[in-house]
Amino acid sequence: MVETKKIMWMIKKDLLVLWRHKPRLISIFLFPIIMITLFGYGMGGELENIPVVVVEQSQGPVTDTTLTAIKEMSLYDVKDIITDPDKAKQMVENGEVRAAIILPSNYDDMTDSKPKSVVFEVDSSDQMATTAVLPATQALFNQISNELGMQKLETMNLTPSPSASTPIQVQQSSVQANQQQTIDIKSIMNSINFQINRLYGDIAYIDFLVPAILAMTVMMGAMMSMGESLAGERERGELARLFMTPTSVATVVGGKIMSRLVIQTATALVLIGAAIVLFNITINGSMLLTIFLLVLTALCFVGFGIMVSARVSTQEDYVQMVMPFSMPMMFVSGVFYPIETMPWIFQKIAYIAPLTYANNALRGVMLKGAGIGDIWIEIAVLLGFTALFFILGVTRFNRDI
Numbered sequence: 579m580v581e582t583k584k585i586m587w588m589i590k591k592d593l594l595v596l597w598r599h600k601p602r603l604i605s606i607f608l609f610p611i612i613m614i615t616l617f618g619y620g621m622g623g624e625l626e627n628i629p630v631v632v633v634e635q636s637q638g639p640v641t642d643t644t645l646t647a648i649k650e651m652s653l654y655d656v657k658d659i660i661t662d663p664d665k666a667k668q669m670v671e672n673g674e675v676r677a678a679i680i681l682p683s684n685y686d687d688m689t690d691s692k693p694k695s696v697v698f699e700v701d702s703s704d705q706m707a708t709t710a711v712l713p714a715t716q717a718l719f720n721q722i723s724n725e726l727g728m729q730k731l732e733t734m735n736l737t738p739s740p741s742a743s744t745p746i747q748v749q750q751s752s753v754q755a756n757q758q759q760t761i762d763i764k765s766i767m768n769s770i771n772f773q774i775n776r777l778y779g780d781i782a783y784i785d786f787l788v789p790a791i792l793a794m795t796v797m798m799g800a801m802m803s804m805g806e807s808l809a810g811e812r813e814r815g816e817l818a819r820l821f822m823t824p825t826s827v828a829t830v831v832g833g834k835i836m837s838r839l840v841i842q843t844a845t846a847l848v849l850i851g852a853a854i855v856l857f858n859i860t861i862n863g864s865m866l867l868t869i870f871l872l873v874l875t876a877l878c879f880v881g882f883g884i885m886v887s888a889r890v891s892t893q894e895d896y897v898q899m900v901m902p903f904s905m906p907m908m909f910v911s912g913v914f915y916p917i918e919t920m921p922w923i924f925q926k927i928a929y930i931a932p933l934t935y936a937n938n939a940l941r942g943v944m945l946k947g948a949g950i951g952d953i954w955i956e957i958a959v960l961l962g963f964t965a966l967f968f969i970l971g972v973t974r975f976n977r978d979i
Contacts, residue, residue, distance in 0.1 A: 625710040627655040627918050629675040633666045634659055638686025644722060648679065653714050667699050670777060676701050677711055688726075693771040702776035703945040705786035707916050712774065719772045726769035778946055788853050789940035790913040795849055796872055797879045797907070797933055800842050801900055804883025808834060810893040831972055835880055842876035843869075863943035867950060871943065874960050875936040881967030882932075888975040907931045932963045
């Protein structure tokens with residue numbers, strides 16, 4: 579028989595326990611709001627504001643019209659308009675922009691019968707951004723090419739004959755008004771030759787995804803394992819018995835760090851091996867540097883786990899405090915979608931998330947073949963986060979909770 583009063587008492591007891599654990603209570607209400615906001619505004623948005631640079635090597639109405647068309651498209655965020663193609667390509671290689679649109683020196687010369695070669699340098703390591711910007715840019719210049727072709731016909735005083743076929747007949751409206759001449763319309767209408775240069779070759783979505791999945795998996799493993807390792811042992815009374823022995827906080831924390839680091843390093847090696855075997859992933863850079871980055875990522879988030887578990891008394895409290903950080907970090911740091919898909923506020927938040935720098939570094943090494951000199955900023959930031967987390971964790975560690 580169901581005892582209603584006892585059921586009500588149990589509900590009241592659980593609610594009182596929740597009320598006394600304010601971090602857990604706040605997390606229960608805050609976490610759903612964060613997640614629905616990220617899904618609604620971040621993941622549901624269109625890809626736009628992709629940083630590009632434009633190279634103009636001529637002056638004239640055609641260049642002006644093209645620049646205006648590029649600036650009016652929400653897909654592009656034109657960072658600069660320069661005149662040096664080599665500098666533009668360097669900006670793409672350095673990651674300052676995702677693509678460079680290089681207009682040729684004869685772009686405004688309407689008397690030149692040869693097609694004008696527009697070069698599109700794109701950072702193909704960002705597969706999703708490339709997929710979005712490439713067809714849009716190609717469509718834009720196809721439209722401009724058609725318009726220039728019509729202007730060529732007008733400049734030549736030629737109008738298409740409605741009964742002509744390809745090669746078509748055109749009427750020449752000059753002195754010889756009645757004379758017809760056959761002209762290949764394609765040679766006139768093909769005013770722009772659009773050349774695509776993928777700096778890192780054809781990158782499949784799985785190639786784009788795997789480095790970030792590796793970083794995310796190491797992050798989740800490191801953070802969740804610290805909940806069981808410190809908060810769980812504290813809840814079960816194991817830490818209290820350990821501290822009854824002549825053992826310092828530094829020794830306990832150091833031991834936990836090393837054990838978690840060994841486990842996460844082994845996990846990282848298994849992940850890399852599985853990615854190579856299952857998905858035929860090619861690491862274009864150094865394997866040792868890739869492993870170093872995964873170990874550094876693990877160390878960083880072990881530190882984060884120590885910082886959070888330093889003041890909590892139960893494993894459930896730990897999980898509830900970690901989730902509002904770990905789950906949103908997976909979305910704002912560009913694991914599944916480029917950061918450019920998100921509203922500007924999420925883009926700013928992304929650069930205070932350690933996972934963003936781990937993703938960028940791993941993609942740089944695995945997809946671009948970057949060396950340590952190319953990703954030293956990401957490494958420095960991860961080391962900075964690691965030091966901060968460990969300092970806060972060790973200094974705030976409460977052995978008496």
